[in-house]
Amino acid sequence: MTRSVYVTGIDRGDGRQVVELGVMELLTRQVDRVGVFRPLVHDGPDRLFELLRARYRLSQDSASVYGMDYQEAAALHAEKGTDELVSQLVERFLAVAREYEVVLVLGTDYAATQLPDELALNARLANEFGASVIAVVGGKGQTPQSVRAETRNAFRAYEALGCNVLAMVANRVAPDERAGIAERLAARLPVPCYVIPDEPALAAPTVAQITHALGGTVLLGDGSGLARDALDFVFGGAMLPSFLPALTPGCLVVTPGDRADLVVGSLAAHSAGTPPIAGVLLTLNERPSDEILTLAARLAPGTPVISVAGNSFPTAGELFAMEGKLSATTPRKAETALGLFERHVDTGDLLARLAVARSGRVTPMMFEHELLEQARADRRRVVLPEGTEERVLRAADVLIRRDVCDLTLLGDVEIIRKKAADLGIDLSAAQLIDPHTSELRQSFAERYAGLRAHRGVTVELAYDVVADVNYFGTLMVEEGLADGMVSGSVHSTAATIRPAFEIIKTKPEASIVSSVFFMCLADEVLVYGDCAVNPDPDAEQLADIAVQSAATAARFGVEPRIAMLSYSTGTSGSGADVDKVREATKLVRGSRPDLSIEGPIQYDAAVEPAVAATKLPDSEVAGRATVLIFPDLNTGNNTYKAVQRSAGAVAVGPVLQGLRKPVNDLSRGALVSDIINTVAITAIQSQGPSQSPGPSQSPSRIPSKAQEPSA
Structure with a gap:
């Protein structure tokens, strides 16, 4: 039977879209097919559904x-009464419920609906749908006493109307009152009550939304600039020396279009990061000269300059009446909303109360959700040496908004801040370090010289080496100042992992450092190894890769069933390449009899039950393999890319394994989502020991430049 969750409220302005988005996130972690139903809708686009459709595919x-x-509902209610209205809505809900494992129901919004007793209607619908209720109460501008009273009254109202209330949410409360309200409500309600503080960035309109609402013309600015939140409005009328101190972080400067001095001054302040602004709004339909606009574009590339027809006073009235909305065009607001929800809602408890059985399928989205949740569960610090790279900054923005882990970004701090300001990214929650000027440089040099003394490295030489961001980041991990490192979006594989080999070194039980990719197919996750590091492992090394890969798979929730791949299955073939795989399989069985392994085996026999039934009918792995070990880098690298491109799989990795502490390498073509996933994986790797990969067999080897793969 389809389960459904009904998110509702008691009045307008409760900001329940944060809760609806958060609940959708929880549901999509558990099941593949989640439906959405909104019983009643206004004319025009439904911003929240468009966001859900885009975000959750x-x-x-x-x-x-x-x-x-x-309008149709009000007319039907007036003519035929509540029963007929509810009957028709139930019929339409059931049509959705038949198609999906779980349905998220978005309750009415209490906005000029012309329906009597809307709370009772939501309760009736929830009951008729067989849905559990999460009720949201808005706390914006209310006293703690009022928030507590309204929350208790709302619970009693829904309970009295026969609803199964899963939880209450008091949303948009004053941040400094949140803890006290939560404590008092916990003692007075029989169900959990989650208290979420007000977040100004969610209510702030974006520059794009302001431009659209005011019918403005974009004179300068790119998509990133237009996506910035206008957290404040600063109106320019004074002379520049008096005006500049009034600027605030994230403000939108509003000034007559003929004040070129304020335009240039504001953008110069933004360029210097003192402070970064959202943009400039010019009134009176005045356009600065082309020379001024050219200078403005050079001072702050991407920062919006908008022109509107009205004068400053009526424009101010419209601006202060605007409120930001979650929509498919504001993905950063969605990240902020989810981070807020996940920080202040016990998601594990709520998911248990939802009682949604986990799907047998594991989709790419479910796997990615689980990575973020695991990383967040035991917070770690990850250092990102490529702090000036745009993709890294955008990934850091999401990781910070989602509260996934603590971050340290390396590079010239002023350049990092300027690039972040140009992208509208707030890095106040991240640690920024310039290795060249850091007070850690001398102690790191002494540490590195001690580790490499046998190679003739002096402190003076080491002082230059550790200024390199990858060496500096690796030393942060080694010294416990960070729990893991992710690099490689602009550095080679060798530049990323060579410092790890020199400083962190391999685990005592690991013979080599190897890698895996998590290949997220439509309905399952497979683990491919080694597709990025070792060009031609021998039998002992191949066995070590298999054991390490099984441990990595288990660490991330994939039950390891190992297929040692070859061009031959079972005893049907011979030759050096097949014999290597056969010997590696024998070594794994001898050292780790607890692992399920088959080899040599061809790819089709490893993953396709029908083929396995013909070629290896008695194998417990054939047709069901989850960990696929390739005999060499040429085969593995090409296969993962072929599957990625041809089957539309999401390839997460490469994930390095065998090091004492986690360092992971990115592809130089990595997308922002790839960086986010890799950071989450790195944080998870640092959380605790994984399954022991078996006895050590030989020292690790660093791939040469000629051998370096293009992952």
């Missing part, structure tokens, strides 16, 4: 999402 037809519009 929903294939649901939008026509099936909505029961009816409010």
Whole structure:
């Protein structure tokens, strides 16, 4: 039977979209097919559904999402009564429920609906849908006493109407009152009550939203600049020396278009990071000269300069009446909302109360969700040596907003801040370090010289070496100042992992450092190793790769069933390449009899039950393999890329294994999502020991430049 969750409220302005988005995130971690149903809808686009559809790749037809519009519902209610209205909405809900494992129901919004007793209608619908209720109460501008009273009254109202109330949420409360409200409500309610503080960035309109609302013209600015939140408005009328101190971080400067001095001064302050602004809004339909606009574009590339027709006073009235909205065009607001929800809601407890059985399938999205949740569960610090790279900054923005882990970014601090300001990214929660000027440089040099003394490295030489961001980041990990490191978006594989070999070194039980990719197919996750590090491992090394890969798979929730791949299955072939795989399989069976392993085996026999039934009918691995070990780098690297491109798989990795502390390498073509996933994996690797990969067999080897793969 389809389960459903009904998120509702008691009035307007409760900001429940944060809760609806958060609940959707929880549901999509558990099941593949989640449907959405909104019983009543206003005319015009449904911003929240468009966000859910874009973010969670929903294939649901939008026509099936909505029961009816409010005007139709009011007319039907007036003519035929509540029972007929509810009956028709139930029929439309059931049409969705038949198609999905779980349905998220978005309650009515209490906005000029012309329906009597809307709370009772939501309760009735929840009961008729067989849905559990999460009720949201808005706390914006209310006293703690009022928030507590309204929350208790809302619980009693829904309970009295027969609803199964899973939890209450008091949303948008004053941040400094949150803890006290939560403590008092916990003692007075029989169900959990999650208290979420107000977050100004969610209510702040973006520059793009302001431009659209005011009918403005974009004179300068790119998509990143237009996506910035306008956290404050500063109106320019004074002379520049008096005006500059009034600027605040994230503010939108509003000034008449003929004040070129304020335009240039504001953008110069932004360029210097003192402070970064959201943009400039010019009134009176005045456009600065081309020379001024050219100078402005050079001072702060990407920063929006918008022109509107009205004068400053009526424009101010419109600006202060605007409020930001979650939508598919504001993905950073969605990250902020999810981070807020996950920080202040006990998601594990709520998921247990939802009682949604985990799907037998594991989709790429479910796997990625689980990575972020695991990383967040035991917070770690990850150092990112490529702090001036745009993709790294965008990934850091998401990781900070989602509260996944603590971050240290390396590089010229002023350049990092300027690039972040140009992208509208707030790095105040991250640690920024310039290795060249850091007070740690001398002690790191002494540490590195001690480690490499046998190679003739002096402190003076080491002082230059440790200024390199990858060496500096690796030493931070070694010295316990960070728990892991992720690099490689602009550095080679060798430049990323060579410092780890020299400083961190391998685990005592590991013979080599190797790698795996998590290949997220449509309905399962496979582990491929080694596709990025070792060009031609011998039998002992191949056995070590298999054991390490099994341990990595288990660490991330994939039950390891190992297939040692070759061009031959079983005893059907011979030759040096097959014999190497056969010997490696024998070594694994001897050292780790607890592992399920088959080899040599061809790829089709490893993953396809019908082929396995013919070629190896008695094998417990054939047809069900989850960890696929390739005989050499040429085979592995090409296969993972072929599957990635041809089958549309999401390839997460390479994930390095065998080091004492986690360091991971990115592809130089890594997307922002790849960096986010790799950082999460690195944080998880640092959280605790994984399954022991078996006895040590030989020292690790660093791939040469000629051998370096293009992962």
